[in-house]
Amino acid sequence: MSLTFALRGLSANKLRSSLTMLGILIGVAAVILLVAVGNGSAKAISDRIEALGTNTITVMSAGRTGSALTTETAGALADPVLAPDVRSVSPVVSASATVTYEGADHEVSSFVGTTPGWFAASNTPVGRGAAFTTDDEAQGRRVVVLGPTVAEELFPGADPIDQQVTVGGALFTVIGVLAGKSSTGFQDANDTAVAPLTAVRQVLTGYGSLNSILVEASSPAQVDAVQSQVSTILGLSLDETQYRIQNASQLLETQTETADTFTTLLGAVAAISLLVGGIGITNIMLVTVTERTREIGIRKALGAPRRVILTQFMIEATLLSVLGGLLGVAAALIGSSFEIVGVRPVIVPSSVGLALGVSIAIGLFFGGLPAARAARLRPIDALRYE
Amino acid sequence: MRRPVLDVRDLTKTYGEGEATVHALRGVSMTVERGDYVAIMGSSGSGKSTLMNILGALDVPTTGTYLLDGVDVSDLADRQLALARNRLIGFIFQAFNLIPRMSAAGNVELPLAYAGIKPDERRRRARAALDVVGLAERARHEPNQLSGGQQQRVAVARALVTEPALLLADEPTGNLDTRSTEDVLDVFDQLSAAGRTIVIITHEPEVGARAKRLIRLVDGRIVHDVRQRP
Numbered sequence: 001m002s003l004t005f006a007l008r009g010l011s012a013n014k015l016r017s018s019l020t021m022l023g024i025l026i027g028v029a030a031v032i033l034l035v036a037v038g039n040g041s042a043k044a045i046s047d048r049i050e051a052l053g054t055n056t057i058t059v060m061s062a063g064r065t066g067s068a069l070t071t072e073t074a075g076a077l078a079d080p081v082l083a084p085d086v087r088s089v090s091p092v093v094s095a096s097a098t099v100t101y102e103g104a105d106h107e108v109s110s111f112v113g114t115t116p117g118w119f120a121a122s123n124t125p126v127g128r129g130a131a132f133t134t135d136d137e138a139q140g141r142r143v144v145v146l147g148p149t150v151a152e153e154l155f156p157g158a159d160p161i162d163q164q165v166t167v168g169g170a171l172f173t174v175i176g177v178l179a180g181k182s183s184t185g186f187q188d189a190n191d192t193a194v195a196p197l198t199a200v201r202q203v204l205t206g207y208g209s210l211n212s213i214l215v216e217a218s219s220p221a222q223v224d225a226v227q228s229q230v231s232t233i234l235g236l237s238l239d240e241t242q243y244r245i246q247n248a249s250q251l252l253e254t255q256t257e258t259a260d261t262f263t264t265l266l267g268a269v270a271a272i273s274l275l276v277g278g279i280g281i282t283n284i285m286l287v288t289v290t291e292r293t294r295e296i297g298i299r300k301a302l303g304a305p306r307r308v309i310l311t312q313f314m315i316e317a318t319l320l321s322v323l324g325g326l327l328g329v330a331a332a333l334i335g336s337s338f339e340i341v342g343v344r345p346v347i348v349p350s351s352v353g354l355a356l357g358v359s360i361a362i363g364l365f366f367g368g369l370p371a372a373r374a375a376r377l378r379p380i381d382a383l384r385y386e
Numbered sequence: 387m388r389r390p391v392l393d394v395r396d397l398t399k400t401y402g403e404g405e406a407t408v409h410a411l412r413g414v415s416m417t418v419e420r421g422d423y424v425a426i427m428g429s430s431g432s433g434k435s436t437l438m439n440i441l442g443a444l445d446v447p448t449t450g451t452y453l454l455d456g457v458d459v460s461d462l463a464d465r466q467l468a469l470a471r472n473r474l475i476g477f478i479f480q481a482f483n484l485i486p487r488m489s490a491a492g493n494v495e496l497p498l499a500y501a502g503i504k505p506d507e508r509r510r511r512a513r514a515a516l517d518v519v520g521l522a523e524r525a526r527h528e529p530n531q532l533s534g535g536q537q538q539r540v541a542v543a544r545a546l547v548t549e550p551a552l553l554l555a556d557e558p559t560g561n562l563d564t565r566s567t568e569d570v571l572d573v574f575d576q577l578s579a580a581g582r583t584i585v586i587i588t589h590e591p592e593v594g595a596r597a598k599r600l601i602r603l604v605d606g607r608i609v610h611d612v613r614q615r616p
Contacts, residue, residue, distance in 0.1 A: 012487040298483045301444055302497040302544070303472020306464055379471075380444040383483070 005308075006315035013288075020284045021324035024359050027277025028328025031270035031355040033335050036345035038263030043346050045259055049252040055220040056121050057227050058246040059213040059234065068242040069210040071197075076233055077215060083229040085222040088117035090214040091197055093205045099150060099193060100166040106153040110192045111167065113200025114214075121216035124194075129161045129176025132196050140198035144172040147192035148180045167193075170203045223249050267351070274355060277324075278362035285317055285363075289370035296374045297382030309375040310368070317367020318360065325359040389456045391551050391583045392418035392441065397450035399436050399606075410436040411447070412606040418552075423578040424585045425597030433606040438556045438587045442477050443470055455551045472501050476545030480557035482537040484529040490516065490540045491525040497548050515543040519573050535566025542573055546582070553577065555586040559593055571596055 010017045059077075061069050074091035077083060097111040118124070119131045132143050144165065151160045151174075160174045172195060181189040201207050217226040227247055234243055289296075296309055329352055336345040374382065399411040410433045418424055428434040439445035440452060443459050452459045455474050462470060471477075476497075484493045494512040503511075516522045519539035529537055538558060545553055555574070559567040567590075575596065578584055586597060594600050595614070602610030 008488065294483075295485055298485060299496070299500075300468065301442070301471060301477050301479075301483070302500060303468050303470075303548075304500045305468040308500065378445065380439045383444070383479075 003315055005312040006319060009292075009312065009316050010319060016284060016288075017320060020281055020320050021327065023277040023280035024321055024324030024363070025277075025328040025331060027270075027274035028325045028355040028359050029331040029335065030273045031267065032329065032332035032347065032351050033340070033345060034266040034270040035263060035351040036332070036336050036347045037340050037343050038259070038266040039348050040346040041343045042256060042259030042263060044343060045255045046252055049248060049255060055217045055223055056248055057215050057217070057223060057230065058248075059215065059230065060244055060246060061209065061212070062242060062244045068238055069213055071210065073234070073237065074210065074213045076237070077213065077230055079233060082233050083226065085218050085226045085229060086215055087218045088121050088216045090114050090118035090121055090216075091210045092118065092212045092214055093197060093200055094211050095200075095204050097167050097193075097204055099146075099154060101154040101160075101163065104154050106150055108147075108150055108191060108193050109188075111200065111204060112192060112194045113197040113205065114194065115197055117216070118194070118214060121214050124181070125179045126176045127179035129174070131176060131194075137196040137198055140202060141196060142170055142172045142199045142203070143175045144193050144195040145176040145178055146174055147178050147190045147194075149188055149190040150193055151177045167195075168203045170199075172199070220249065223247060270355075274358055278359065278366070281317070281321060281324075281359075281363050282366035284320075285313075285367040286370050288316075289313060289374050293374050293377070293382050293385040296377070297379050297385065300377075300379035300382060306375045310371055313371030313374075314364065314368050317363045317371070320367070321359050321363025324363075325356045328359070329356060390417040390453075391420050391422075391455055392416070392585070393453040394441070395451050397437070397440060397447045397452065399433070399440065399445075399448050409606055411440075413450070414603075414606070414608055416601065416608065416611070418583065418585060420551075420583055421578075421581050422583055423574070423596075423598040424601060425594040425599070426585065426587045426601045426603060427589060427591075427594045428603035429589060432603045434587050434589075434603050435556065436606075437603065438554065441552075441585065442475055442554045442556075443467055444477075468500075472497055473548060474551045476548060476550040476553045478538070478541050478545045478553065478555035478558045480560040482529070482534070482541045482561070484537055484540060484544075486529055489526050489528055490521065490532065490543075493529070493540055494544045494547050497544060501548060511547055512543075515547040516540070518546065518576075519543045520569075533566065534562050535569050538562060538566065538570050539573060542570065542577075546577065551583060553582055553584045555584065557588055558586065559588065559590060567593070 059069065071091055074089050077086060078089045091114065093113040094110045096107065096109050099106050099108050115137050116131055116134055119126060126145055127148070129145070131145060132141070136143055144167070146160060154160065154165065155163065160177060163174050164171045165174060178190070178192070178194070215226060215230055217223045227245055231245060299309060333347070336347050395415045397411050397414040398409070401408045401410060414437060426434050426437065436445070440447050443454065446460060454470060457470065457474070459467070459470060485496065491509070491512050494515050495508045498508040498511060513522060513525065516525055519542050521536060521539050521543065524532060524536060529540070532540065559570055562570060571593065574584055574586065578598070586593065588594055598615045599613050600610070601608055
């Protein structure tokens with residue numbers, strides 16, 4: 001019976017009811033969606049970092065006097081006594097270079113020269129063909145493994161393996177193509193080419209210093225140990241200002257923390273919008289009940305018990321907030337299937353529950369409070385109310 | 387012996403405290419027998435509305451007892467009061483007090499809904515009540531589509547649909563023109579002839595003249611109580 005009364009009450013004021021629901025809808029959808037965007041970007045960042053490999057550290061040169069990292073430095077790191085937890089050390093040089101094949105050319109932003117261990121350490125598997133070997137590296141053979149973007153640019157629809165491309169005036173034989181990497185940043189991770197360190201130094205970069213040294217730990221748990229071993233060894237020959245060590249798992253940790261902060265911030269902004277929606281419900285309920293105090297008086301004069309009146313208004317408030325909340329959840333679910341500012345939102349289930357719960361609680365409390373007050377009025381006071 | 391529908395003794399009602407105390411009722415005693423048609427007249431400020439609200443169980447007296455159909459209304463809890471208003475009293479207001487945006491039939495059905503009567507039965511009785519006031523063909527109209535007189539007749543239908551022991555009307559013709567007043571008073575005559583107990587408050591002599599019994603209220607006291615017709 002109260003349900004019919006409540007439905008009648010709501011449909012008597014369709015515009016006001018739908019505007020109230022819209023307020024709640026926006027509040028709930030904003031909370032869910034913004035938290036999902038924050039969560040989605042955190043996930044994207046950690047995916048990207050995990051793709052770099054989490055059991056490696058990268059030694060990079062620092063300071064303005066040019067890089068102090070040399071092949072000798074790299075050799076010193078492969079020391080089973082001082083650095084027992086190091087599995088492999090890959091010296092890395094890289095430069096941008098133009099790769100040419102039969103008149104077609106392509107500017108590769110990072111042409112990498114390294115040792116065969118780099119493929120495993122940097123989590124960059126070869127898709128087709130093969131990686132170069134230690135022998136290739138020792139002999140300085142001019143072979144190259146192309147990134148998928150480069151292969152597609154130079155050999156559209158053709159098999160690049162065993163073809164010869166020109167890099168820096170020298171011929172390189174393509175022996176493989178890297179497996180595609182998901183690329184989430186601004187830089188295309190597939191726009192690369194990898195060749196033996198000796199060949200690249202000879203043709204492109206010269207015999208100067210290295211860009212970086214990739215050190216792989218024997219297990220992810222040993223990364224911190226490897227980092228301290230590496231810095232001990234480097235401390236013997238280098239000044240601390242000349243290099244810095246980048247630890248992928250540490251990077252992951254700080255990035256995740258940053259992303260969490262970001263999510264919290266977004267959530268706080270969204271919570272404010274939910275609060276505003278809640279104040280909207282409160283306002284409407286106050287107005288509705290005040291405006292209908294006379295009606296409450298009439299109903300009481302006709303013999304409506306306090307409980308029936310209270311139930312009617314509670315159901316009205318609950319219906320408004322539940323319907324608004326559910327529509328908000330639906331809107332958020334639909335919205336999350338689109339990319340928002342380049343981020344694919346990932347819904348956090350608890351945010352759905354929280355947003356829905358808060359909106360219903362607000363509706364019940366602020367709808368119930370004025371209704372309870374009005375239901376308690378003596379009918380004569382309610383009837384006289386103008 | 388038949389017990390009276392209405393039996394009030396030494397009813398007083400005061401508003402405010404101290405210097406500002408207003409004595410709206412200064413000891414009213416009266417009984418109304420079943421089937422009677424009583425008009426209570428008095429100028430504004432005579433306490434007639436206060437008396438009406440107490441008789442309608444919308445307000446409580448400061449002192450005194452009020453037996454409605456043998457039930458002492460002054461010491462009922464909220465639940466029982468609601469029940470008494472629903473079953474024993476049919477209230478008709480000066481301002482009609484129909485619920486807006488609800489059809490005439492819906493308004494008439496309302497007290498039956500609060501009494502917990504099934505929808506089919508509600509519709510049948512609401513239709514019968516609207517028939518009594520001659521508005522059966524207007525059942526689907528909302529209050530704002532009805533004239534003042536029609537609205538008041540719907541309110542009368544709503545008051546009598548529960549078959550209450552007592553019909554209470556507070557200045558029922560106060561907001562109506564002469565023709566509508568005549569329509570509504572005809573309905574009251576008809577109901578009285580059918581054996582209903584009616585108490586009507588008014589300040590219009592022509593309304594009071596049609597009642598069987600006339601009570602005059604001055605300054606919260608009954609000064610005049612005459613039977614005009616048996």
